Amino acid sequence: xxxxxxxxxxxxxxxxxxxVEADVSEGMPGFLMVGYLASEVxxxxxxxxxxxxxxxYPLPTKRITVNLAPASIRKEGSRFDLAVAAxxxxxxxxxxAGNLDGLMIVGELSLSGQVLGVSGVLALVEKxxxxxxxxxxxxxxxxxEGAVFRDMEVVGVSKxxxxxxILQHPEQAGKTVVDVDALFSEQAAESEGQxxxxxxxxxxxVKRAAxxxxxxxxxxxxxxxxxxxxxxxxxxxxxxxxxxxxxxxxEITKIYSIAGLxxxxxxxxxxxxxxxxxxxxxxxxLAGGGRIPGPGEVSLSSKGILFLxxxxxFRRAALEILxxxxxxxxxxxxxxAGIYTFPADFxxxxxxxxxxxxxxxxxxxxxxxxxxxxxxLGKLSQPLLDRIxxxxxxxxxxxxxxxxxxxxxxxxEIRTRVEQAHEIQKxxxxxxxxxxxxxxxxxxxxxxxxxxxKEKELLGDAFDALNLSARAYHRIVRVARTIxxxxxxxxxxxxxxxxxxxxxxxxxxxxxxxx
Numbered sequence: 447x448x449x450x451x452x453x454x455x456x457x458x459x460x461x462x463x464x465x466v467e468a469d470v471s472e473g474m475p476g477f478l479m480v481g482y483l484a485s486e487v488x489x490x491x492x493x494x495x496x497x498x499x500x501x502x503y504p505l506p507t508k509r510i511t512v513n514l515a516p517a518s519i520r521k522e523g524s525r526f527d528l529a530v531a532a533x534x535x536x537x538x539x540x541x542x543a544g545n546l547d548g549l550m551i552v553g554e555l556s557l558s559g560q561v562l563g564v565s566g567v568l569a570l571v572e573k574x575x576x577x578x579x580x581x582x583x584x585x586x587x588x589x590x591e592g593a594v595f596r597d598m599e600v601v602g603v604s605k606x607x608x609x610x611x612i613l614q615h616p617e618q619a620g621k622t623v624v625d626v627d628a629l630f631s632e633q634a635a636e637s638e639g640q641x642x643x644x645x646x647x648x649x650x651x652v653k654r655a656a657x658x659x660x661x662x663x664x665x666x667x668x669x670x671x672x673x674x675x676x677x678x679x680x681x682x683x684x685x686x687x688x689x690x691x692x693x694x695x696x697e698i699t700k701i702y703s704i705a706g707l708x709x710x711x712x713x714x715x716x717x718x719x720x721x722x723x724x725x726x727x728x729x730x731x732l733a734g735g736g737r738i739p740g741p742g743e744v745s746l747s748s749k750g751i752l753f754l755x756x757x758x759x760f761r762r763a764a765l766e767i768l769x770x771x772x773x774x775x776x777x778x779x780x781x782x783a784g785i786y787t788f789p790a791d792f793x794x795x796x797x798x799x800x801x802x803x804x805x806x807x808x809x810x811x812x813x814x815x816x817x818x819x820x821x822x823l824g825k826l827s828q829p830l831l832d833r834i835x836x837x838x839x840x841x842x843x844x845x846x847x848x849x850x851x852x853x854x855x856x857x858x859e860i861r862t863r864v865e866q867a868h869e870i871q872k873x874x875x876x877x878x879x880x881x882x883x884x885x886x887x888x889x890x891x892x893x894x895x896x897x898x899x900k901e902k903e904l905l906g907d908a909f910d911a912l913n914l915s916a917r918a919y920h921r922i923v924r925v926a927r928t929i930x931x932x933x934x935x936x937x938x939x940x941x942x943x944x945x946x947x948x949x950x951x952x953x954x955x956x957x958x959x960x961x
Contacts, residue, residue, distance in 0.1 A: 447471075449536030451546040452579070453514075453529035454570040455521055456704055458786040459741070461566065461573030463550075465515040466526060468533035473509035479530075481514035484522040493524075493555050494531045501559040501606045503540060510534060522738060525564040528553035528583070531606060532613060541613040550574040551609075553585045559606040563587035565706040568699055571598055581619070583609060589622040590713040591703060594696065596626070624713050626692065641682050644856040648843045649675055655838035655949055657860050660686045661867035662883035662928030665772065665794040665833060667757070667951060670840025672804045676797035679840075680753045683795060684718045685857040687750075688865045694749045697789065701748060705741045719750030719792075725759035729767045739779045739786045744771045747792040757798040758825040765830055768794070772833045775885070794834070832917050835884055835925055837951040867931040883928045891920045895927040897938055904943050912950075922946045 450467045477491040514521050529551040536543040554562040563585045571582050571592035581599040589602025601619045603609045612619045659666035668676040699715045723743045734742030771777045771790035779786045801819045805811035880886050925946040926938045
């Protein structure tokens with residue numbers, strides 16, 4: 447008898463349907479699996495046969511053929527085990543074949559019949575929803591992850607026997623329920639009192655630069671000696687960004703689910719990512735790699751912060767790979783099996799010392815020769831520096847600043863202003879691809895960041911005096927637009943231009959000469 451059921455696989459960050467077909471017929475006894483399968487999928491035959499026997503459903507001495515369609519796409523992973531078992535049981539007439547209609551089944555089987563968790567369940571349930579299916583059966587450990595879609599019925603099973611009972615009596619299936627609103631409320635309460643800007647004394651100018659960067663989602667570079675607070679400031683930037691919306695949370699959770707990084711029995715990730723890879727990280731780890739690529743650091747930091755500490759210590763190839771995602775907010779990886787696109791909508795925050803020892807140009811403490819300073823700074827290319835909107839010099843904190851008793855601004859106070867600036871941009875760019883000032887192209891910059899006569903004259907003088915490029919010109923205008931948004935001003939004023947000019951990244955050639 448023939449039977450089929452729907453399962454799914456992962457390609458990039460999206461699920462795609464895989465039809466599992468089983469046929470039990472007379473002939474030479476055997477269990478044959480076909481459909482362009484990887485070795486771990488072929489091994490499902492032995493796992494399913496043993497799990498069914500240990501559950502009390504031994505296979506008949508007949509020829510069993512299982513096909514995973516479409517045959518033109520290579521199938522990898524162990525998430526098809528449960529669907530193969532269901533299709534075989536349907537072909538054996540142990541369950542009504544009609545009960546498999548409108549279902550998607552994913553999960554891995556152990557030899558004892560236990561159902562093991564798999565990665566990417568959120569993406570698979572999302573695909574089932576788009577296909578118009580009514581129910582998904584997934585491992586119990588993944589049930590909360592898939593149940594965040596309110597109009598999908600997600601049923602978790604921990605044993606093969608439970609699956610059989612559900613397929614025999616569908617009306618008895620228990621739906622997993624997740625209160626998404628309650629999760630967001632609890633998270634808002636938990637986030638208060640964590641790493642706070644109020645814990646950082648002094649550094650008023652750097653904190654101001656960090657606020658502007660967060661308000662416009664501008665890439666941000668801090669340069670200063672060791673111990674001046676660069677990492678402390680970077681780790682607090684996610685706290686001043688607006689809290690995640692449900693749509694953003696789903697996108698982040700889907701990426702982490704595919705990467706297998708969700709906490710056990712997790713549902714939604716409710717904090718903005720903060721990824722801080724070590725400087726020995728390879729280009730493949732940043733971009734995403736493997737024969738079938740998975741998400742890299744640029745994707746895992748999407749909707750959050752990618753923090754690169756000790757920026758010049760990263761390999762040149764790893765840094766240069768950031769240029770495309772910084773511009774396009776996505777990264778495309780080509781393999782023989784196809785082209786995989788991953789989101790990379792992150793805000794780059796970087797920190798670096800001015801030289802290898804960290805104290806240049808203080809010659810009382812710096813022990814680096816001039817050629818060593820040039821070699822150290824030369825690790826950063828000008829195209830990469832051109833993609834950084836705001837640069838701040840971080841000075842050492844003095845003893846008096848550490849002893850001050852005055853109250854510093856808290857993360858909550860700064861976040862309020864940042865949220866207001868985000869709302870202004872959301873309304874201004876409604877219907878556009880750009881959502882923040884930092885994402886504006888040259889044409890949109892001219893349209894939405896108009897300058898008055900005095901402002902144009904000021905920027906024209908700066909353009910000639912500082913030998914600015916066209917890219918630098920637009921970058922300064924976008925930063926000025928963000929400063930005006932923080933003040934609630936509709937027009938960019940001269941003081942906004944002057945402040946934005948103060949945040950311009952260094953010119954690499956002059957920088958390396960010590961000018």
